[in-house]
Amino acid sequence: MTTTMTCAEAVARTIVAHGVNTIYGLPGVQNDWFFNALFDLGEAVRVVHTRHEQGAAYMALGAAMATGRPSLYSVVPGPGFLNTTAALSTAYGANAPVFCLTGQIASKAIGRGLGLLHEIPDQLGILKSLTKWADRVATPGEGASKVALAFREMLAGRQRPVGIEIPPDILETKGVFAPAAPLGPKPEPPLDEAALEQAVTLLANAKRPLIFVGGGALEAADAVRRLAERLQAPVVSYRMGRGVLDDRHPLGLNYPAGHRLWRYCDVVLAIGTRLQTPLALWGVDDRLKVIRIDIDPTEPARFRAPALALIGDAPAVLRRLEAALASHPEAVSRKDEIAAVKAQVAREMAVLEPQLAYLRAIRDVLPENGIFVDELTQVGYTSRIAFPVYRPRAFLSSSYQGTLGSGFPTALGAKDARPDVPVVSISGDGGFMFNVQELATCVRHRIPLAVVVFNDSAYGNVRRMQEENYGNRVIASDLLNPNFVRLAESFGIKGVRAEKPDALRRALESAFSANEPILIEVPCGVMPSPWPFIQLPKVRG
Numbered sequence: 001m002t003t004t005m006t007c008a009e010a011v012a013r014t015i016v017a018h019g020v021n022t023i024y025g026l027p028g029v030q031n032d033w034f035f036n037a038l039f040d041l042g043e044a045v046r047v048v049h050t051r052h053e054q055g056a057a058y059m060a061l062g063a064a065m066a067t068g069r070p071s072l073y074s075v076v077p078g079p080g081f082l083n084t085t086a087a088l089s090t091a092y093g094a095n096a097p098v099f100c101l102t103g104q105i106a107s108k109a110i111g112r113g114l115g116l117l118h119e120i121p122d123q124l125g126i127l128k129s130l131t132k133w134a135d136r137v138a139t140p141g142e143g144a145s146k147v148a149l150a151f152r153e154m155l156a157g158r159q160r161p162v163g164i165e166i167p168p169d170i171l172e173t174k175g176v177f178a179p180a181a182p183l184g185p186k187p188e189p190p191l192d193e194a195a196l197e198q199a200v201t202l203l204a205n206a207k208r209p210l211i212f213v214g215g216g217a218l219e220a221a222d223a224v225r226r227l228a229e230r231l232q233a234p235v236v237s238y239r240m241g242r243g244v245l246d247d248r249h250p251l252g253l254n255y256p257a258g259h260r261l262w263r264y265c266d267v268v269l270a271i272g273t274r275l276q277t278p279l280a281l282w283g284v285d286d287r288l289k290v291i292r293i294d295i296d297p298t299e300p301a302r303f304r305a306p307a308l309a310l311i312g313d314a315p316a317v318l319r320r321l322e323a324a325l326a327s328h329p330e331a332v333s334r335k336d337e338i339a340a341v342k343a344q345v346a347r348e349m350a351v352l353e354p355q356l357a358y359l360r361a362i363r364d365v366l367p368e369n370g371i372f373v374d375e376l377t378q379v380g381y382t383s384r385i386a387f388p389v390y391r392p393r394a395f396l397s398s399s400y401q402g403t404l405g406s407g408f409p410t411a412l413g414a415k416d417a418r419p420d421v422p423v424v425s426i427s428g429d430g431g432f433m434f435n436v437q438e439l440a441t442c443v444r445h446r447i448p449l450a451v452v453v454f455n456d457s458a459y460g461n462v463r464r465m466q467e468e469n470y471g472n473r474v475i476a477s478d479l480l481n482p483n484f485v486r487l488a489e490s491f492g493i494k495g496v497r498a499e500k501p502d503a504l505r506r507a508l509e510s511a512f513s514a515n516e517p518i519l520i521e522v523p524c525g526v527m528p529s530p531w532p533f534i535q536l537p538k539v540r541g
Contacts, residue, residue: 002178007140008171011101012037012045013179014144018151020072020099022046022063024056024413028076030103030118033171035074048416048445051437053080055409057087057100058435062413064096065396066371068218070154071417072099077165078118081127086403088130090410091161093399094240095215097154100127100163101147104136107167124165132160140173148180156186158216158296188312189297195308196320199269199291202307203321204328206267209233210258215240215399216272216295216314218392223318224271225249230322232331233269234261234338239374239384241273242395247388250335254385256533257345263539267291270306272314276400279303283541293317352528354501355382361505362424362452363388365512370422371396371414375407376461377428378527379454385533405434408451412438415449422450422512429455429481439491442517450511451519452504453484456526464529488519497521 005013012034015023026049027035038047050056053075064071075081081102091098104123105116113121120126127134133153137143146164154162203209211233217224221244228235228251235245236258245252253261255277262282268275271293280303284290289307292300293314300309310317350356358379366372372387373396374380389395396414398406411425432453442449463477488495494511498504498520511518 002176004174005177006033006037006171007137007143007166007173007175007177008033008037009040010144010177010179011147011166011171012041014147015072016041016044017179018070018148018182020045020070022048022416023072023074024048024050024059024063025074026050026053026056026076026080028080028103030076030105030168031074031171033168034101034103034166048441050409050441052435053083054087055412055435055438055441057084057098058090058406058409059413059416059441060098061087061091061094061096061406062373062396062410062415063417064091064098065094065410066393066414066418068393070097070099070151071413072101074101075103076118077103077105077123078120080118081123082120085126085130087406088161088163090398090401090403090406092130092132093401094397095159096161097159098161099150099154100131100161102127102163102165104165104167106169107138110167127163127165130161131163132158134163137164137166137170140170140175141177143170144177144180148183152183152186157188158299191310191312191317191320195310196324199308199310199321200324200328202267202289202291203231203269204325206231206233208261208265209267209269210261210265211235212258212268212270212273212275212278213237213241213244214271214273217241217244218272220271220314220318221245221392223315223322227318227322227325230325230330232334234258234334238277239395239397240399242384243389243392246390248390250338253338253342254345256349256385256536257341259536259539260341260345269293271318274299274302276303281538282536283538285541288540349386349533352382352386352530352533354524355379355527355530356386357501358454358504358522359383359387361501362426362508365505365508366422366424369394370424371411371418373407373411373414373423373425375425375427375431376402376404377426377431377454378460378530380407380426380428381461381534382530383426385530404431406431408432409435409438411451412442412447412449416445416447424450424452424508426452426454428460429453429457429484430459430479433481436487439488439493439519443492448511448515448517450508451517452522453519454522454524455481455484456524457481460526464526484519484521494518495521497523499523
């Protein structure tokens with residue numbers, strides 16, 4: 001229904017009409033009219049305000065990754081927007097549906113270089129470079145429709161962040177406006193039937209197939225499991241695809257075990273994954289046939305053209321594959337072979353202590369549906385190959401962006417969006433301090449997150465490289481830290497120091513039982529390098 005309202009009100013109501021009931025952000029002079037509109041919506045929308053724009057964007061990222069649904073943040077232009085770009089680039093790399101709604105300077109001043117508050121050159125150009133789609137609202141009447149278009153673009157095909165900037169004079173303009181309803185989805189291109197038939201033939205005749213899964217397979221877990229069992233194809237995941245197949249399943253493999261089988265496999269089915277590391281580093285040859293399933297038609301041939309590419313949404317394509325394979329006999333069990341590989345790799349990885357002991361302590365008390373958020377720390381690197389994950393969206397990572405400092409605020413957003421499940425964030429002392437101020441957000445908005453900080457008083461991975469790769473030229477990698485327990489208490493959060501894995505286990509048990517936020521400091525020294533199990537050598541080709 002059309003009625004007299006500001007453009008900001010039409011935009012806010014359109015956002016709510018698209019199912020968004022929480023907005024992360026910070027108000028300021030250029031987006032005050034938008035926040036006024038949010039206030040007037042009352043209980044229809046929550047505003048979670050953070051202590052830094054970076055925190056708001058990371059919280060939106062965590063909410064999107066934990067739920068698979070769109071999440072939105074709003075900040076002022078210029079430095080406010082620039083503060084969010086690390087999180088926005090992480091959302092791009094992680095294929096997360098994050099909506100950046102940023103302010104602008106007055107519309108008539110854009111591009112003139114007048115030196116107005118928060119003015120930067122070509123903000124929209126920067127926004128476009130970090131998103132799948134971005135635009136400016138140039139007239140008040142198009143505010144609602146462009147927001148609806150942004151949502152459709154964000155969710156069509158390969159999901160990635162989008163952005164809109166709106167000048168303050170546009171936001172405040174009144175007119176006869178109406179919120180825009182969600183647009184219908186874009187039609188998907190038809191599946192290549194000839195490629196499907198060839199894929200069925202390759203898979204049905206494969207003797208040693210392998211399946212690799214990434215973030216594009218998160219919504220296809222059941223179909224992946226059924227296909228893997230039919231083909232007796234081990235399923236390999238690393239970061240974004242963790243949990244697509246329960247790690248307890250006999251066919252579930254970590255990256256080092258997948259590397260062992262890569263040498264001998266004849267057909268690889270890559271589902272919703274860039275497959276960058278195996279293709280670029282493990283080696284390929286003419287005997288290896290790669291089949292790619294990807295919703296993005298530009299992705300399959302990026303590193304090396306596959307034998308076949310099936311372009312489409314993973315669940316839909318897998319349903320077609322499953323139906324076509326039903327007329328072929330199921331493969332002979334490879335249970336003993338795969339179990340032997342898994343056991344051998346586990347024995348070799350046993351040197352990664354105390355990382356493994358700390359990960360076991362967390363896994364012991366984190367429920368099956370609990371969420372684990374990794375970071376760029378020695379325990380975090382190890383978790384990518386050693387932390388058991390049982391369900392999709394239960395292991396959140398920064399993908400190839402590797403954004404130091406992302407873990408804690410991303411986990412904060414995940415817990416805010418999923419209050420029904422426990423969430424654990426692990427960080428190093430270096431990365432945690434990037435967003436330490438968001439402890440205040442944790443308390444202000446009553447978000448009972450468990451934060452684990454492994455404290456070695458260094459940027460540990462940087463120091464390791466300086467020592468091992470650069471002749472012990474150790475520089476700018478040592479850190480002076482606060483007393484983390486007292487720091488937590490100063491924010492009103494329980495602080496605990498856990499010297500051993502058992503103490504970490506007990507602290508987490510207590511926090512989950514009380515459903516309260518907690519910061520657990522784990523003092524640690526130099527840990528064994530996990531990189532020999534991650535940066536694996538070429539084995540074929």
